[in-house]
Amino acid sequence: MNFNFLSPVSDSVLAHNELLPAQALGRKLKIHSAQHGIPDLEDVNIAILGVLENRNDVNYIGEEFQLNEIRKSFYGLFPGSWNTTVADLGDINKGESVEDTYFALKESITILVKKNIIPIILGGSQDLTYSNYRAYDALIPMVNIVNVDAQFNLGDSTKPIKNNSFVGKIILDKPYNLFNYATIGYQTYFNSQEEIDLMDNLYFESYRLGAVSKDVTIVEPVLRDANIVSLDLTSVKGAEVSLKQKFSPNGLDGKEICAIARYAGISNKVTSFGIYEYKPSNDDELTSMLVAQILWYFIEGVNYRVKDDDFSDDRNYKKYITLVDSEELVFYKSNKTGRWWIEIPFLADVNNKLKRHTLLPCMHQDYLDACNNKVPDRWYKALQKNSV
Template sequence: MSNYKLPKKENWIGRSSGHQLYLNEKVELSNITSKFPFNSHKTFALLGYSSDEGVRRNQGRVGAKFGPDSIRKQLGKMPNHLTQETKLLDFGNLECNGQELENLQKQLSNTVKMFLDKNTIPIILGGSHDLAYGHYHGLLQHLPKNKTIGIINFDAHFDLRPNTDGNNSGTPFYQLAMEHRVQGTPFKYLALGVRKDANTKDLYDFAEANQAFYLQRKYFCMTHAEHVELRLIQFIEDVDYLYTTIDLDGFSSAYAPGVSAASPMGFSPDIVLKSLKLIIESEKLMALDVVELNPNYDIDDQTAKLAASLIHYAIHKLA
């Protein structure tokens, strides 16, 4: 694949202990085009979706294609608490050739399926949120047809815009909703942290018409933590597996200035971490991605550090 780029050791920087005390010492550089062994222990596969074509099509500010490597540079500095048997593999980046976004999504789907077939947990680094369409389809390809996947999206936006002019960062869950409608299968979707100042009325109407669940930003906070937990439990109990996607533009710009669509009105990390804990403890989580990091607008790598911290928490909790 001409748009596949191998992982780079220079993206994994940090202290050297000689005893794998840091993730830059723990990570192994791998290659999706060559066979890697099935591992009975927990294995995490990091793959970058190095594209902001979907953001460009959605009239956003570009730069998210540089997000995956920025996350790696912060993740590598963090301490390693994984067991010796647990594997952390970096498979490099899938890049967008020109404007061939739809081909990139198909490649992501095939790669995610390969990871899951090898008993490996995909952690996809974004990149624009259109990766969610490809990521979800990789899960579908892996699972039996009778299994349901619940999508939990931490986001300011529904991303339920019609794709009549092509796929973009605002359309992935609309596309999935339409496919489920055609197939006559339930669309299991929960958006946490959506805001009225970030979504038009027709998007709320579409969510209601397609039985998509959501929780407004004003209720997605620690003050309403019990309500958040109840909504999550109800959603999780109704599905077989979970796919979780974290859009960094859902966070307040106080925490995440370096995103494609920043706002000071977003949510905070504490409620996301509390929610992730519940999601992971359900033992239904299949895959995770963190999207929309735009290093061009980051301040002191603050957003990259947030993304890395979320991934650090998730892999250690899953392990």
């Protein structure tokens, strides 16, 4: 298997790891080291992959960065009662060009996902999400992306790709594999009205920071439906992170970002998870510990995945049918987990890539709203996208 572009975890991190208690996470990982090479991936469920690329950051001025502090913080945590095997594959260094780095990341993700290993990408700039998305060209026909971010990052797709405009490239570059794009925690004043209108016109989903802070559970269904989750650390409020990492006084707090990571982990569909825009500084402990805890909660979620979306056997679920404006809405509730889905009707005359009744994750509240004659927003947007 070709992982030539990976450099091992640094000796200083490995030396630090040797001093940790035997029960610590770092002592239970399979680690890519200079001495032993890339570990055997036979029974690995999750692989951590650093990517030291930030040249397409709009504010890039030639600075280098490394992920050692994150690794030290993460290795020092204690695992839950997990039966999940985690490997740390080290880092993809900057290529000759940014495109070389993109290629190396795309290839690595494709290899891992084909082996049913979930890559966790620890990145520099968030434009790396583009090559994460491209890795799915060889994997599945349609992709759902969730971006945890203060900004939509649509940008001007006619200009070269940057960390604040990569989504425009995802939407407009062939092959067109994007079905849904959702942003969690966006802050209106960081987004132009044109971008906000475009999100609406494309029937993409967005969850404002205020709504998420009021009730973080509203984002569980959209994460349950995601293939790729991309988390921008600038979505976290300034008080929660180190000096160089501070972006805005408002943002998601530590508990909310960890809850979102856990929802992403629990989702049966999420097959890659990225954390981006990490900026080390001299007072780094806070950010590196927050990233370590985000990782911990994602892995915790993966460990507790339950296969509850098999609707071929009617003993697995209860079915509810309700009428809204003469439209019949069909809901399913899993007997195993109590999670809800709503059926998107198949449109016979539409040549789309979803040739079946598609079940869309939703909340119990959506069913209650439908009983009160209110069409669920996610259902409406998915139906419109299927009609385009």
